[in-house]
Amino acid sequence: AVDTDMLYSERSDSLEEVQAINLPDIPEGRLPTGEEIAHVVSFLADDRSRHLNGANISVDGGYTAQ
Numbered sequence: 001a002v003d004t005d006m007l008y009s010e011r012s013d014s015l016e017e018v019q020a021i022n023l024p025d026i027p028e029g030r031l032p033t034g035e036e037i038a039h040v041v042s043f044l045a046d047d048r049s050r051h052l053n054g055a056n057i058s059v060d061g062g063y064t065a066q
Contacts (some may be wrong), residue, residue: 002041028061 013021024030040059043049058064 001039016045022063025066026061026063028066032059032061 018030022031037059040057044052044057
């Protein structure tokens with residue numbers, strides 16, 4: 001599954017509201033693009049990732065690494 005909590009909200013916030021809430025806490029200073037998320041998904045679907053099991057991979061500009 002691909003979970004992009006940073007890009008949506010149960011309250012149906014607008015993109016501007018999501019950015020205002022999240023950007024101050026992201027070291028890279030921006031939300032990931034769809035293409036950046038797609039690169040990770042593509043890698044996970046490839047044989048090169050066959051030894052990854054049960055891993056959570058964050059594409060979040062350093063948010064979880066702080």
